[in-house]
Ligand SMILES: Nc1ncnc2c1ncn2[C@@H]1O[C@H](COP(=O)(O)OP(=O)(O)OP(=O)(O)O)[C@@H](O)[C@H]1O
């Protein structure tokens with residue numbers, strides 16, 4: 069566990085000392101405030117975060133891979149992976165440490181958006197239920213998005229490729245409900261259930277369903293597991 | 306953790322073979338390294354040195370063959386093996402965005418050293434590798450030579466039983482080369498060291514034993530002195546003789562113990578290259594023959610085979 073912590077801590081320090089991570093956080097906050105303000109400036113403003121959450125899910129498709137692209141791709145590019153993998157560290161410890169670091173940074177960024185909630189509470193009287201459930205959903209959604217980026221970063225030494233491929237996978241997962249619309253019966257259900265987005269909507273409406281929580285946790289574990297296997301398989305190439 | 310039969314050898318490799326795709330980088334490599342020994346892998350570019358080291362350090366498993374290190378199987382008990390090995394990869398890969406001491410601390414934690422030991426050892430290796438003034442410098446800002454020192458510092462940090470150094474003196478200035486060699490010699494007194502190089506004098510300076518590897522196969526294995534001795538038999542001489550070539554050459558060839566003789570003139574000098582048979586010293590005989598025939602012996606030089614030539618001979622399969 070100490071090694072997981074060490075790997076995570078090192079990555080977190082790099083996040084906080086690298087301009088890329090700050091730029092990503094700034095863009096996230098700027099876009100999030102755009103969605104937030106847009107909601108408030110319509111003729112019949114609602115005291116809700118709904119528009120912010122909708123916007124955030126799209127922004128995360130672009131930003132989560134940008135946060136994770138460096139994690140293992142850079143180690144492979146620089147060759148530092150050679151010293152990492154010849155240290156007495158298990159592959160899952162490396163992957164978990166790196167993943168935790170990206171999650172911590174994302175959580176930090178999400179926490180900053182609580183500023184919007186504060187504004188709502190001061191100037192209006194929002195329904196707290198959908199806000200808290202929305203945040204829970206957003207965190208789960210973000211965790212899943214990061215795990216996809218983690219996998220692609222493990223598979224290549226090119227950070228740009230890692231980011232673009234992850235964005236592609238996330239976009240496909242996001243828009244499955246469109247595909248589901250063209251299908252009928254069981255296939256439609258399956259495709260719809262796989263989708264990232266269909267599981268998010270309930271959270272935003274204030275409904276916390278264990279089915280959706282399980283979906284995100286399962287998706288995340290699946291991609292983290294694949295990343296571990298991908299790192300292991302490096303040794304056999 | 307059950308130790309396998311180690312026969313007291315620190316490293317034992319048998320039938321080591323590694324394929325990159327269909328291409329065999331090393332094939333059926335066998336060797337053993339004793340405890341406390343300094344073993345040098347000597348070979349031209351692409352011989353398979355790095356491949357062998359990467360297998361020894363547990364970076365990648367061999368396609369075939371078996372290696373044990375301190376009795377632990379390199380594939381089955383990889384974690385135990387990795388605990389005992391310090392490694393300096395050929396390219397000295399380091400995190401350029403970390404300062405030297407944080408980097409060393411990180412590597413120490415990865416090696417599961419207790420925090421106190423990490424602190425103590427960092428100041429020790431910083432002394433040993435003379436990094437004192439660069440403790441908090443970003444590694445990315447260090448010159449190649451200093452990065453090399455950081456690379457060595459991390460390799461010895463956890464006081465590993467085995468040190469694997471892939472071309473440890475490449476790309477650094479001559480003074481640091483000497484320093485690095487001295488350091489390796491010092492380390493070699495207590496630790497088992499496996500290093501690779503294509504610099505021959507380096508091998509005779511710091512290694513107890515040399516493995517010459519070429520095209521993925523071990524072509525010779527001995528102490529540096531013995532290797533030189535073994536091939537000394539075919540000794541070469543260069544003699545400058547004043548006299549008619551048409552008479553001198555046959556006379557030389559007729560001498561007992563001469564394997565072959567050839568002639569060439571350069572800048573008006575008549576130079577004869579003589580190849581002696583196994584272990585023969587021909588100097589006496591040649592001079593007597595030349596003087597006796599009334600010619601003049603202008604110079605005589607024996608060309609004992611250097612490690613350089615042995616290396617070339619063994620790796621290029623050329624007949625001498
Ligand atoms: N990752 C790889 N993929 C494919 N082939 C490789 C790979 N690494 C090495 N090779 C090939 O395997 C052979 C042995 O390479 P290796 O790096 O072990 O040689 P070396 O003795 O270390 O050479 P050098 O002195 O140049 O470092 C070379 O022909 C090389 O082209």
Ligand SMILES: [Mg+2]
Nearest residue numbers: 354355356395
């Ligand atoms: Mg090499």
